[in-house]
Amino acid sequence: MRHLEFDGRYAEAILSGKKRATVRLGRRPGLHPGDEVLIHSGGYALGRAVVEMVETKTVGGLTGEDALLDGFSTRDELIQALKTHYKYVNDDSTAHVIVFRLVERFDKPVMSSDYAYEGNKPVEIAEMALEHLDLPEEDRKLIELFLKTGSLRKASYRLGGMNKRYMIRDALRKAYEELKRMGLMEPRL
Numbered sequence: 001m002r003h004l005e006f007d008g009r010y011a012e013a014i015l016s017g018k019k020r021a022t023v024r025l026g027r028r029p030g031l032h033p034g035d036e037v038l039i040h041s042g043g044y045a046l047g048r049a050v051v052e053m054v055e056t057k058t059v060g061g062l063t064g065e066d067a068l069l070d071g072f073s074t075r076d077e078l079i080q081a082l083k084t085h086y087k088y089v090n091d092d093s094t095a096h097v098i099v100f101r102l103v104e105r106f107d108k109p110v111m112s113s114d115y116a117y118e119g120n121k122p123v124e125i126a127e128m129a130l131e132h133l134d135l136p137e138e139d140r141k142l143i144e145l146f147l148k149t150g151s152l153r154k155a156s157y158r159l160g161g162m163n164k165r166y167m168i169r170d171a172l173r174k175a176y177e178e179l180k181r182m183g184l185m186e187p188r189l
Helices: 008-016 064-069 075-085 122-132 137-149 152-159 162-181
Strands: 002-006 021-025 036-041 044-058 094-111
Touching (some): 008 036, 036 094, 064 094, 122 137, 152 162
Antiparallel strands (some): 036 044
16 A cells, blocks of 8 residues: 655645645656555554546646645645745746545544554564564664664664665564464554
């Protein structure tokens, strides 16, 4: 399942239905109508949504309707918000308007970091993986680094930056799926 992540200040607007879209600048997000996404805000998974529309235009082509779908009162408010999230924003910047419909609201928000492992703690997964699985060497090294540093963030920086987090998450996700397949772990959500 794909993910849409939002700043924590947008959580209530998303849950109330006021915010039903997001404008993302830069390269195309790879989402299509009908895709199911997990909605995150402020470090929590809030629920599941279905993408209804993805439209590409320029920032100059954004409309008042786009602003309303994105939870803003006016187009100017939307543009100001984009300028707080992106370093360079001008009328020629490529913008992708992603309209979504919340189809499941979680009873209580789940920490985003735990959702991928169905409520199991990444540290427990890592410890069990090292004890019970014959891991590929690269995955073993990543999981050992994660346990040694005590956090995804610190391990990522040791690998060269936050953009390396996905490597550790992938290793943990594969390990969790294997532990689950072997009957050593079960979903807690």
